[in-house]
Amino acid sequence: MTTDATDGFVHVRGANENNLRNIDVDIPRNVMVAFTGISGSGKSSLAFGTLYAEAQRRYFESVAPYARRLLQQVGAPHVQEITGLPPAVALQQRRGAATSRSSVGTITTLSNLLRILYSRAGDYPAGADHLAAEAFSPNTSAGACPRCHGLGVVHDVTEELLVPDPSLSIREGAIAAWPGAWQGANLRSIVMGLGIDVDKPWHSLRKRDRDWLLFTEEQPSVLIEPEPGRVDHGYYGKFWSARSHVMHVLADSTSERMRERAMRFVEEAPCPDCQGSGLRPEALAVTFLGRSIAEVNDLPFTALVTLLRPVAERPAGADEVASRICTDLVARVEVLLDLGLGYLSLGRSSTTLSPGEAQRLRIATQLRSGLFGVVYVLDEPFAGLHPADAEPLLDVLDRLKASGNTLFVVEHDLDVVRRADWVVDIGPGAGEAGGRVLHSGPVADLEEVTDSVTSAYLFGRSERLVHDARAPQGWLRLTGVHRHNLRDVSVDIPLCVLTAVTGVSGSGKSTLVTQVLAEDPTARESFDRLVLVDQRPIGRTPRSNLATYTGMFDAVRKLYAATDAARARGYGAGRFSFNVAGGRCETCQGEGFVSVELLFLPGTYAPCPTCHGDRYNPETLQITYRDKNIAEVLALSVDDAARFLADVPTVARSLRTLREVGLGYLRLGQPATELSGGEAQRIKLATELQRAHRGHTLYLLDEPTSGLHPADTALLLRQLHQLVDAGNTVVLVEHDLDVIATADWVIDLGPGGGDAGGRVVATGTPADIVQADGSVTAPYLARRLE
Ligand code: ADP
Ligand code: ADP
Numbered sequence: 010m011t012t013d014a015t016d017g018f019v020h021v022r023g024a025n026e027n028n029l030r031n032i033d034v035d036i037p038r039n040v041m042v043a044f045t046g047i048s049g050s051g052k053s054s055l056a057f058g059t060l061y062a063e064a065q066r067r068y069f070e071s072v073a074p075y076a077r078r079l080l081q082q083v084g085a086p087h088v089q090e091i092t093g094l095p096p097a098v099a100l101q102q103r104r105g106a107a108t109s110r111s112s113v114g115t116i117t118t119l120s121n122l123l124r125i126l127y128s129r130a131g132d133y134p135a136g137a138d139h140l141a142a143e144a145f146s147p148n149t150s151a152g153a154c155p156r157c158h159g160l161g162v163v164h165d166v167t168e169e170l171l172v173p174d175p176s177l178s179i180r181e182g183a184i185a186a187w188p189g190a191w192q193g194a195n196l197r198s199i200v201m202g203l204g205i206d207v208d209k210p211w212h213s214l215r216k217r218d219r220d221w222l223l224f225t226e227e228q229p230s231v232l233i234e235p236e237p238g239r240v241d242h243g244y245y246g247k248f249w250s251a252r253s254h255v256m257h258v259l260a261d262s263t264s265e266r267m268r269e270r271a272m273r274f275v276e277e278a279p280c281p282d283c284q285g286s287g288l289r290p291e292a293l294a295v296t297f298l299g300r301s302i303a304e305v306n307d308l309p310f311t312a313l314v315t316l317l318r319p320v321a322e323r324p325a326g327a328d329e330v331a332s333r334i335c336t337d338l339v340a341r342v343e344v345l346l347d348l349g350l351g352y353l354s355l356g357r358s359s360t361t362l363s364p365g366e367a368q369r370l371r372i373a374t375q376l377r378s379g380l381f382g383v384v385y386v387l388d389e390p391f392a393g394l395h396p397a398d399a400e401p402l403l404d405v406l407d408r409l410k411a412s413g414n415t416l417f418v419v420e421h422d423l424d425v426v427r428r429a430d431w432v433v434d435i436g437p438g439a440g441e442a443g444g445r446v447l448h449s450g451p452v453a454d455l456e457e458v459t460d461s462v463t464s465a466y467l468f469g470r471s472e473r474l475v476h477d478a479r480a481p482q483g484w485l486r487l488t489g490v491h492r493h494n495l496r497d498v499s500v501d502i503p504l505c506v507l508t509a510v511t512g513v514s515g516s517g518k519s520t521l522v523t524q525v526l527a528e529d530p531t532a533r534e535s536f537d538r539l540v541l542v543d544q545r546p547i548g549r550t551p552r553s554n555l556a557t558y559t560g561m562f563d564a565v566r567k568l569y570a571a572t573d574a575a576r577a578r579g580y581g582a583g584r585f586s587f588n589v590a591g592g593r594c595e596t597c598q599g600e601g602f603v604s605v606e607l608l609f610l611p612g613t614y615a616p617c618p619t620c621h622g623d624r625y626n627p628e629t630l631q632i633t634y635r636d637k638n639i640a641e642v643l644a645l646s647v648d649d650a651a652r653f654l655a656d657v658p659t660v661a662r663s664l665r666t667l668r669e670v671g672l673g674y675l676r677l678g679q680p681a682t683e684l685s686g687g688e689a690q691r692i693k694l695a696t697e698l699q700r701a702h703r704g705h706t707l708y709l710l711d712e713p714t715s716g717l718h719p720a721d722t723a724l725l726l727r728q729l730h731q732l733v734d735a736g737n738t739v740v741l742v743e744h745d746l747d748v749i750a751t752a753d754w755v756i757d758l759g760p761g762g763g764d765a766g767g768r769v770v771a772t773g774t775p776a777d778i779v780q781a782d783g784s785v786t787a788p789y790l791a792r793r794l795e
């Protein structure tokens with residue numbers, strides 16, 4: 010084997026990151042390489058943790074030698090040598106949390122172009138000064154609406170929220186937003202002192218007094234007379250209206266509980282000054298083709314292209330600035346249309362995008378960057394895509410490849426793996442049982458590799474799930490549904506079966522299942538319970554993790570508190586929490602990490618210099634249970650913990666269900682912030698499964714198999730069918746054809762995305778759908794059912 014950098018290969022020698030077992034592998038450049046293997050096998054550890062991390066490390070060393078010391082703190086990947094490695098760009102799904110300030114326009118950088126267009130070529134009101142491009146951005150002080158600071162929304166209280174029951178008197182607590190206990194009694198005394206009757210029902214007070222009590226900014230001090238049993242001597246009390254009190258808590262209180270309570274009394278509404286656009290009036294007054302920038306931001310891309318194309322095609326000599334910018338805009342938006350994202354608009358907040366939508370936007374943006382000779386490392390770019398949406402994305406990746414780039418794609422979708430030029434299969438198992446290279450070569454040669462689970466699924470050696478066909482035991486009828494792009498939709502949901510809701514991206518599947526159905530009052534009455542298992546993170550701080558979320562950590566802490574050593578020292582269960590002072594490491598306050606400021610990187614984390622990631626102080630770590638301290642238990646994988654804690658019933662049950670949904674490879678202490686949406690969803694599902702429930706439950710799931718290896722999909726599917734066999738109803742949004750093929754019923758939405766979708770195209774058994782006219786899903790499903 011050669012390690013020459015000029016032979017067209019990347020040579021990896023001695024990679025040991027996470028579970029990788031000192032692997033050597035040669036991977037070709039200028040082609041598309043798929044990294045495969047079950048979850049936890051080590052794909053990301055090789056593609057991101059080793060190859061991308063090393064490329065990034067070299068880059069920072071070259072641009073900022075003085076950052077070396079800091080980079081050493083963050084840690085270089087555990088690998089002996091890599092040669093032939095080009096610079097790399099990573100497009101990851103789970104990192105880079107969306108903020109409400111970022112939008113489709115900022116992710117794609119299209120907003121910058123549009124702002125230049127308005128600045129240079131907009132129609133200004135007579136006498137108005139020309140504005141700089143920044144003035145069209147709600148995220149700059151030049152552009153932000155002064156009232157909402159560019160957020161587009163305002164939070165305010167309303168009488169209905171502050172006084173939920175107007176038949177109560179003030180003494181009976183009519184003003185629910187006021188604090189309770191002593192402070193509340195204090196306010197009541199002040200109100201009496203002001204001559205307002207605290208014993209009359211709220212609705213019979215004068216409007217003027219009600220408004221004053223709720224909304225005034227005045228804060229008179231009032232002499233409170235002594236009140237027997239409450240105050241012995243007079244004092245001056247300060248008045249707070251309900252609004253001032255709520256706003257004060259929201260602005261200044263450090264108590265999360267108080268803030269949460271206060272949030273109940275405010276509602277979010279579009280800002281009345283800027284109609285939700287977040288922009289100053291001067292910016293909104295500028296138009297292009299008769300529309301303000303806010304109006305253009307709301308247009309779906311399909312409409313945006315139609316609007317701008319005539320300007321782009323204007324003959325030379327006309328307004329050149331406008332036509333040049335529009336040509337650029339149209340070309341870039343057309344890539345988004347190709348990718349099936351024509352239903353999105355520039356102004357759409359990134360918090361409402363699915364991970365797949367966000368990643369496709371980033372891929373399209375990269376395509377225009379004109380880079381060549383780089384490696385793009387992609388994290389499951391096809392997860393959550395309908396097969397019809399996958400084809401244009403494959404074309405885009407082909408174009409990136411054709412312009413001289415290399416694609417490293419961590420991927421589970423077998424149809425995509427088949428199209429790769431090369432496959433690196435890692436396994437055979439997860440965690441300790443994985444981390445070896447089973448195959449690195451052309452896809453066809455993977456067939457010979459008998460210990461590869463990927464090979465078994467790719468070449469049809471795996472068992473298919475079979476179950477008896479089930480008949481619906483009744484129907485839940487939804488009629489006249491209006492939400493997002495669903496317009497006057499009527500559809501019947503069958504009970505006691507497994508239903509798959511299908512359709513291309515943007516057709517309305519999530520809207521129907523996770524919003525309409527989840528909030529439908531009849532659904533809430535027809536079932537004993539309704540459980541929405543979504544992909545939202547289980548926690549937003551590294552303080553919450555798998556063990557805390559599932560509740561098993563409480564039992565583990567009790568185990569430690571019950572040891573002789575702990576009792577001798579008087580350590581209770583609280584001592585073993587990393588969230589409170591006592592047992593935790595105070596340097597990092599139990600986080601295990603401290604943040605390091607790097608000049609060129611956004612805040613990044615390094616292991617705590619005191620506890621080295623253990624989270625606890627040395628005294629706590631002296632307490633062991635079966636020779637392991639509590640930090641070592643948090644470092645165990647679910648699989649290992651299942652052996653270690655097999656005889657602790659409550660913990661063993663949690664661990665069993667986690668393994669049943671394919672999460673045996675996760676570590677107990679894995680911070681919530683490091684989990685993918687799919688992992689978070691399966692943790693919720695496992696938490697749900699571990700409770701034995703009676704009665705008829707409706708389970709709603711949004712793409713539960715997205716990002717799963719086919720072997721893990723099979724595991725999950727078995728669990729879902731068991732729920733139905735136990736008498737429950739399951740409705741899932743799904744793209745995986747193997748899953749759709751096993752469903753009892755299919756509801757196919759579409760035919761397209763956004764305005765081109767939102768209708769029920771076909772309903773019936775999978776075999777019925779195959780026969781349906783106009784269904785985009787039908788031809789793909791037909792091939793699967795053959
Ligand atoms: P895959 O990408 O194939 O799902 P990963 O590379 O993410 O697998 O994980 C491989 C193994 O390494 C798993 O056992 C996982 O729990 C472990 N692992 C991943 N990230 C870390 C980490 N930051 N620290 C310790 N172990 C990790
Ligand atoms: P699917 O789940 O089939 O991909 P969605 O239900 O997410 O489709 O979206 C259907 C339509 O509703 C799309 O046009 C999408 O842009 C729109 N939409 C979805 N969520 C929102 C939202 N939070 N705000 C505005 N429009 C939305």
Ligand code: ZN
Binds near residue numbers: 159
């Ligand atoms: Zn505003």
Ligand code: ZN
Binds near residue numbers: 599
């Ligand atoms: Zn520490």
